[in-house]
Amino acid sequence: MGDMADNGVECSVVMEKTRFDARETFPDFKLVFTNKGEKTVRLFDDFYPLKDDGPNIRIEIWKKAGGKRYGYRVGEIENPIACYIAGYKIERVAALMRFITLKPGEKHEVPIKEAYLLLTYFDRLRNDQNYELEVRFRDGYAYPDARRVYVGKAEFSLSRRSPKGVPR
Secondary structure (H helix, E strand, O other): OOEOOOEEEEEEEOOOEEEEEOOOOOOOOOEEEEEEEOOEEEOOEEEOOOOOOOOOOEEEEEEEOOOEEEOEEEEEEEEEOOOEEEOOOOOOOHHHOOOOEEEOEEEEEEOOHHHHHHEEOOHHHHOEEEEEEEEEEEEEEOOOEEEEEEEEEEEEEOOOOOOOOOOO
């Protein structure tokens, strides 16, 4: 599942595994940006702006049931089951900015490794449940007159996998 921005770029999430046990490490995934438009476009290459910090994206995990998504309710506010938000701000120097150019039909993949180290409230995920992973990348620099948010989604489920010889 992907979301297409007004410039023709579709963002999607591709997970290594979409079915796994809650006791397993959350699988790596990648963001895939595909130019489905008719013109060449560019993306701000800001996925990993700081060497020792996580990616500059937002990750949310929501429970999926009956075609709807649900979060963790705190009073009247519904929050994602698990999330990650880059906790840093960077002053950007125009001379150091990098961009990715995508011709029509071209793709750019951004690997997100060890996402389990990034996510908070990860302990709320439960086996025998379905979830939706939503990843957002904010691009406010590729074009001076446009601020775009690219959203990619993927569904996954957690299933109990008992060790051999242990009854379920």
